[in-house]
Amino acid sequence: MQLIIKNLSKTYSNGVQALKDINLTINSGMFGLLGPNGAGKSSLMRTISTLQEPDSGTITLGDIDVLHQKDEVRKTLGYLPQEFGVYPKISAEDLLDHLAVLKGITNRSQRKELVTSLLHKTNLFNDKKKHLSGYSGGMKQRFGIAQALLSNPKLIIVDEPTAGLDPAERNRFLNLLGELSDETIVILSTHIVEDVKELCTDMAIINKGQVLMQGNPLKALDDLKGKIWSQRVDRELAADYKERLNVISDKLVAGKPTLHVLSDTKPEAGFEQTIPDLEDVYFSYIFGSQPQALTV
Structure with missing residues (x-):
C-alpha cells in the first residue's frame, strides 16, 4: 500500500x-x-x-x-x-x-x-x-x-x-x-x-x-561524505565564521562552539573533514545551501 x-x-x-x-x-x-x-x-x-x-x-x-x-x-x-x-x-x-x-x-x-x-x-x-x-x-x-x-x-x-x-x-x-x-x-x-x-x-x-x-537516510548520508568540515573556535569568532562560510550548525563543547561547514573543498585552514551524521543532512537543507526539492 x-x-x-x-x-x-x-x-x-x-x-x-x-x-x-x-x-x-x-x-x-x-x-x-x-x-x-x-x-x-x-x-x-x-x-x-x-x-x-x-x-x-x-x-x-x-x-x-x-x-x-x-x-x-x-x-x-x-x-x-x-x-x-x-x-x-x-x-x-x-x-x-x-x-x-x-x-x-x-x-x-x-x-x-x-x-x-x-x-x-x-x-x-x-x-x-x-x-x-x-x-x-x-x-x-x-x-x-x-x-x-x-x-x-x-x-x-x-x-x-x-x-x-x-x-x-x-x-x-x-x-x-x-x-x-x-x-x-x-x-x-x-x-x-x-x-x-x-x-x-x-x-x-x-x-x-x-x-x-x-529519500533514504543512508543514501543522504553517503551524498554528504567529504562535504562536512568541523572546527572548534573561540566564541567571539563564531559570528565572523558564519558571515563568510556555509555554517550549518554549531554546538558548544567545553564552552567553545564546534562549527560544521558544508563545502565541497576545505573552507579554511583549521577545518578538518568529519564523518556526516543525520543532523548534518537535516541542517544542510534547513540552514545550508543544498538544492531544494531533491529526491535521494
Missing part, C-alpha cells in the same frame, strides 16, 4: 501558507517527516488524517481517495496527535474498552481480548487499573499508541511523539514503534533527528510548508 500526496496546499485564514505544493510518495514501513517547529508538519498530518481540508491537491491511500472518502480513511487510520488528551479519572483498561466500542468492536469477548493484547504490547498491563491522571508522559504516549492500534490500522500517524519524554521513556516508545508491522505505513512526524535515525528507512525534510528532500 502507498500513501500518495500530490500538489497539496493549504493557507489559513490569517494568511499563513502552511503547505505549499506538497508532493510525497510514502510506502509501507517507517517514514520520518523531519522539520523545525512551524514547518508545516502538523498541518500535513491533520490533512492526511481528515481533520482539515486543503485548498488544493489530492491524497490517496491505496484505492481510497482520502479527501472524499473520509469514513473509509478513518476505519484504517491510527492517529496519535501532538496534543493527546485523555480522561483523567478513568483507567487505561476502561478507556481502551470504551474507545474500542466507538471503533465498532461490539463483541465483548473479542474486545476484552484485544484490549488485553494491546495493554501487554504497550507494557501497560500491570497499570491497567490505574487512572490515566497518574500516568507519566511516556506511559500516556504508549497508551496513545494502544488506542491508535485498536482497529488494526494500515496507516498510523504519530506527531512529535517523544517531545518532553525522558531518555528511558523515549527508548521504550521508539522500541514500540519499531515493532509495528512492516505492512503498515507509519509516519513519524518530528523535529528530533535521532528519532528518525533510529527507526526510518525513508524520510523527508519539510520547512516553511515545502518539501526540501525525500
Whole structure:
C-alpha cells in the first residue's frame, strides 16, 4: 500500500501558507517527516488524517481517495496527535474498552481480548487499573499508541511523539514503534533527528510548508561524505565564521562552539573533514545551501 500526496496546499485564514505544493510518495514501513517547529508538519498530518481540508491537491491511500472518502480513511487510520488528551479519572483498561466500542468492536469477548493484547504490547498491563491522571508522559504516549492500534490500522500517524519524554521513556516508545508491522505505513512526524535515525528507512525534510528532500537516510548520508568540515573556535569568532562560510550548525563543547561547514573543498585552514551524521543532512537543507526539492 502507498500513501500518495500530490500538489497539496493549504493557507489559513490569517494568511499563513502552511503547505505549499506538497508532493510525497510514502510506502509501507517507517517514514520520518523531519522539520523545525512551524514547518508545516502538523498541518500535513491533520490533512492526511481528515481533520482539515486543503485548498488544493489530492491524497490517496491505496484505492481510497482520502479527501472524499473520509469514513473509509478513518476505519484504517491510527492517529496519535501532538496534543493527546485523555480522561483523567478513568483507567487505561476502561478507556481502551470504551474507545474500542466507538471503533465498532461490539463483541465483548473479542474486545476484552484485544484490549488485553494491546495493554501487554504497550507494557501497560500491570497499570491497567490505574487512572490515566497518574500516568507519566511516556506511559500516556504508549497508551496513545494502544488506542491508535485498536482497529488494526494500515496507516498510523504519530506527531512529535517523544517531545518532553525522558531518555528511558523515549527508548521504550521508539522500541514500540519499531515493532509495528512492516505492512503498515507509519509516519513519524518530528523535529528530533535521532528519532528518525533510529527507526526510518525513508524520510523527508519539510520547512516553511515545502518539501526540501525525500529519500533514504543512508543514501543522504553517503551524498554528504567529504562535504562536512568541523572546527572548534573561540566564541567571539563564531559570528565572523558564519558571515563568510556555509555554517550549518554549531554546538558548544567545553564552552567553545564546534562549527560544521558544508563545502565541497576545505573552507579554511583549521577545518578538518568529519564523518556526516543525520543532523548534518537535516541542517544542510534547513540552514545550508543544498538544492531544494531533491529526491535521494
